[in-house]
Structures are given as structure tokens and as C-alpha cells.
Amino acid sequence: MDMIKKELGPDAVILKSGKVVDPSGEPVFEVQVAVDNQQEVILPSFRDSSNQLKQLEGKIEEITSFLSLLVSTKDQFTGIYGDEVLSKIYHYLLMQELDEKKVYLLLTRALKLVKDNKSHTSIVSAFCRELMKVVSTIKPFSDEIISQMKAKRSYLLPPIYTFIGPTGVGKTTTLAKIAANLKITKGLKVGIISFDSYRIGACEQIATYARVLDAPFATVQSREELEFARKQMKDCFAVFVDTTGRNFLLSQYVIELTEVFSSLSEVYHFLVLSATAKDKDLTKTIQQLDPIGIYALIFTKVDETLSCGSLINQLLRFPHPLAYLSTGQRVPEDIEEASKKRLINLIFPGKRELG
């Protein structure tokens, strides 16, 4: 036992012992020993890591599909790494947290455009042109759209614009900024409805904005109440609906929203997202809310991040246009209408000549 414990530790136990003959024919004394260390070593780490395993599986899938893309376009890839200027641009774009696969595809397309003129400026300009072809932006309240809306409005109820999205991204603030700007710059009256039944007192914030803007205001908790309030606001140019922030990674909240809005006519959903959110979470949130019919995206907190790659990645992955960028807390100043030039400026700040 002393020899066994010295070699295998104090938990070692003898299972079986006895005399046997070894392969050379010598009689020897054999002892079968076991150590029970499984519980300590294996089980706890497995219990804690089922989530990590899932993430790991996702990562492996991502890497596998990227590798197959690299293999299928091997020659161009060697081109990127073999060329100093090109690899510099490639790495800069990755540092902006742009999606590696998208960057790679856009750069290979850009290279075809520049032909032999492979200077830094010409490649970056071609890259920007290719990027601008893929992303889309919209001005929901341009003069042209406003006059179309006014023409329709003589016989219809006001259109509804909802502000939906995860918790705390800036839905209420953004709604107030847009409503205020429509009033100040275009003299348009917007009705405001708070569909915010989840948190008691949550409508106080939007009610205050409505008071300051002298806008018609209602709080509703069901589709029927929403329809009623909309009729009450029939002299308004549009109705803005503030909604409760939810964790839309969970399908139950998407279903809740669909039940309220799916049967209403002329509803436009602004999906409000934070530019500081993780790339993967933004993508999943958009996927989750896709069935409701997203009209346009709004990105907030652009001022709170050092790289806007994850924002642009969503515009590369989904067809939804970007409507606004929110750049601070001040109401109504800190909001900008989206434009492709501004998006380029987010990746290459200060490079106006690239426009």
C-alpha cells in the first residue's frame, strides 16, 4: 500500500491482488489498483461550458466557411498578402471590425476595377465605391416623400412609425429627436403613442417629450387601443409609436410585437440598434425581427464607439436601409440622416477626397 499511495496518491484503492506468471515465465505478485479522480477533473468543467461549446461550434462553422471561401479564391488571396499596399488596407479594414469575408470580397472586386493602378488611394476609392453599391440608405422624411404622404393623407389615417429594438438603445430619445426635427424644420405635427405596457412609469419620459413638443399623446396597451388613438390623431401628419425595449434574442417578444402590429395598415417599423452592440448580437436581433417587416434601421450611440464595423456589417448582410445615425444624447440636435458618404466616413474618418 505504501508503494501504491506513493505512486498514485492517497485515494488509490486495491481492486485485486494475487500471484501470476509473467511473460518470461517468472512467478510475480500482481496488484490491480484504481484512482477515482474523474469527478474532480472532468465533470465540473463540462457542466459550466455547454454555452461555450455552442459558441465554439459557431466559431468553427464560421472558420470552415471562410476557409472554403479562401480555397475557392486562392489566387486573389495570395495577391492580397503578397502586396504590401493591399495587405495594409486589408488589415486596416479588419481593425475597423468589418466582416472579414465581406472585406475580402469587396477588395477582390475593387482590385478588378483598379486594374494596374494599384496605389493606396485608388484601391481605397474602388473599395468605397464597391461598398456603396451594396449598402442602402433611406431618407424617410425627405421633401419628396413628405409630399407623397400628404397627397395620400387626404383620405387615409396617419401612417404609423414604430421604434422597436433592444432595451436601452435609445428608442425614446431617437423618436423625440425625429419628431422635434419634423416640427422645427418642416412644421409637421406628429402624434406620439407610448406602447409601453411593461414597465410602470416608463411612459413618463416620452410623455414629457410630447408635452415639450406640444404633440398629441396617448398611452396604449393593446392593438385596439392603438387603433383608437390613431383615429384620434387623424389630423396628424404621422403617428410615432414608442415601444418597450425587449430582449429580442428571445422569440416570445417578437411574437408579442407581431400580434399587435401585423393586422394594422401602413405601419413602418424602425429597428433601433446600438452601434456599440456586438456584431453577432446585432445580426441575431435583426434576424429575429425580420418577420415583422423592418422598414429601416437606425443606429444610435455612434459617438460611444471607436469602430463602426459592426454597424456596417449589418448593412452588408441585410437589405434593410439605414435611415438615421444618432450621435449623442442631446435632443433634438444629435441625429443625422443616413447617407452613403457618411458611412464611408465612419470607416475612413477625415478622408473626404474618397467620397
Ligand SMILES: Nc1nc2c(ncn2[C@@H]2O[C@H](COP(=O)(O)OP(=O)(O)OP(=O)(O)O)[C@@H](O)[C@H]2O)c(=O)[nH]1
Ligand atoms: N451617447 C449616446 N447616448 C444616447 C444616444 N441615444 C440615446 N442615448 C442615451 O441612452 C439612454 C437610453 O435612452 P432611451 O431613449 O431611454 O432608450 P430606450 O431604447 O427608449 O430604452 P428602453 O425604453 O428602456 O428600452 C439615455 O441616457 C439616452 O440619453 C446616442 O446616440 N448617444
Ligand SMILES: [Mg+2]
Ligand atoms: Mg424607451
